[in-house]
Amino acid sequence: VILPATLKRFKAPRGGGRLGGAGRAEVTIRDVAGHAGVAVGTVSNYLNGSAPLAEATARRVQRAIDALGYRVHLAARSLRSRRTQSVGLVLPNISNPFYAEVARAIEHALWDRGFQTLLCDSSQDAERERMHLEALESRRVDGILMIRTADWRLPRSRVLHPRVPIVFVDRSVDGMPSVTSDNRLGGELAARHLAQLGHRAIAILAGENAVGNVRERLDGFRAELARHGVTVAPRYLATGPQAIELGREVSRWVKARPRPTAVFATNDIVAIGAWRQLVGMGVRIPADLSLIGFDDIEMSNLSLPPLTTIRQDKAALGREATAVLLELLAGTAPRARPTLIPPSLVVRGSTGPPPASPRAGEEERR
Amino acid sequence: VILPATLKRFKAPRGGGRLGGAGRAEVTIRDVAGHAGVAVGTVSNYLNGSAPLAEATARRVQRAIDALGYRVHLAARSLRSRRTQSVGLVLPNISNPFYAEVARAIEHALWDRGFQTLLCDSSQDAERERMHLEALESRRVDGILMIRTADWRLPRSRVLHPRVPIVFVDRSVDGMPSVTSDNRLGGELAARHLAQLGHRAIAILAGENAVGNVRERLDGFRAELARHGVTVAPRYLATGPQAIELGREVSRWVKARPRPTAVFATNDIVAIGAWRQLVGMGVRIPADLSLIGFDDIEMSNLSLPPLTTIRQDKAALGREATAVLLELLAGTAPRARPTLIPPSLVVRGSTGPPPASPRAGEEERR
């Protein structure tokens, strides 16, 4: 039976004429209820499975939904339910292949759990990042996953007492939940590989020490090297932004004497830069010089020889970060301790034993 | 003066105690109004600039907003205003560097115009793509930007009569607004470059003819070549998925006689695959064989020699697609005609004149 109150708001299906998107009036849960001859609450229950329905009723409702082309209005739902089933993903640059892979894993994990992803590209700009955070709060996202930009001198209070649960990815923040690679272990893995091959004169393309990830990789690398009785001479250390240009710095070591027999780059972009420089100078890899990178981006498998590197598990990074966030949302076990994803050594063609004579390959200077 | 009706709903700031995100009660426009001693409509007007306010009032409102830490509730706003200021971006794979660059441009253009981006990675899966489309409709996004997956045998009615404006990017769909590179022109550019260098025996790593973009590139390439009196022999054509593996097919031409003097790959990934194969076989680029790609992804500038390629303007693609969508939303000039972004030739190191003798480089076979 259709009761007065239901009838009052009942809208005829007004089908047929294709009004083209914007112009079409909204089909609401009331229309569905009217069409199926049930109350709106019943339709809502059907939609959310929040109460069992008589099978016949359920069928009628579903038929009405199909007939009317009804689609739930998520904004209305979240206004009421106080959940948006959406998560903000803030990162420095989606066209950086490393972040893109993490983002992909996150989007998938989120989608599989019924969440949509709001993509926020901060362009390494702290101010833009802050504005994105605010917009996400206004959007009332259920949570935020954030790969924060490196230059972060902003008041952290904003983010330390967020209105919305936030999990940091790839870069940790003290006292906040985070999911990162075990960078120290990665550094150790690289060092062990080189040391076991017999290298003792090792150079580092280091990136900037201010970046936590870089520092950890370096610490691990040095510590493990020390265990093998090897130290990195200060002149074998190059620092600067972790970009392709830093790789060019290898050239100074090629000309140096004694020449190092191996180079560790703290990421693959830098390693690729070094590879180009070395090949361009006629240095043979790994016969004259071994080269090891960090990250394992797709590109590192494409050089010739392909790069030996420390593989970060980007899929696991994204998956775990999502899992931690959803745990936070569910209110279970507030995991404030950082989650570490173990990296692994991928031996490809760019590393080998050091040249027989420590001076090998120097003829070309004469 | 605070009137009864206003008072009735007034909530004290309940500041101080930090309840930690979820637990904190919502600060609403009413709270702001109460705190500032104005009506909610006034606050709304202030927020939206929908009516001029006395300066003193405006200041009071802003102070109340700051004091209370008010943040507009976008879901509530859009429920009323029927606009969400959000756009869905559907693409096959965000970790493909080409799509990632386009996505980045889109996110930026959208953000600059006050829209947020919902990232939907379809994983090349038509079914997943369809579900994303539905979810976006439920979310009542204002519009959709879509790089559709190639294998699309699904009923197109769904997308031909969308409830929400949709603009196709990179791949066009008949009768729908789209923004793509001028792939035909790109093919012509590549052909002209090769022809002008003097190449006449040219091979193609083609990809799949079913993909419109590939076909257009090929058509343009062949047509321009024909203008120079050159035809591509059928045995100089390799087809298959546009992946790195296709590049390996060059090896059969290296061993062929007469050997082609140049190879056109319909995208850079394939070209990189070819480059690896060639370098691995000891073929000198471009001395023995010229190689030209398509796209100009970052990687193509990193090989040695760096790849000559047809550059797609990914930033323009993203920017234009956004512009077309926003025009559609504004209801101005329904641009159903596809928008074409001109690509450009980027000459780097992988192309040069053909070897002096057409048989050059063949000794290694003996």
Add this chain to the structure above:
DNA sequence: TTGAAAGCGCTAACAC
């Protein structure tokens, strides 16, 4: 089980 009604926070139309 199902139905009715009270809002969620906001905008916009209208009255002052």
Add this chain to the structure above:
DNA sequence: GTGTTAGCGCTTTCAA
């Protein structure tokens, strides 16, 4: 200029 109010479409509580 400013204040009031009626919903936007939905969930949820409470009654029946």
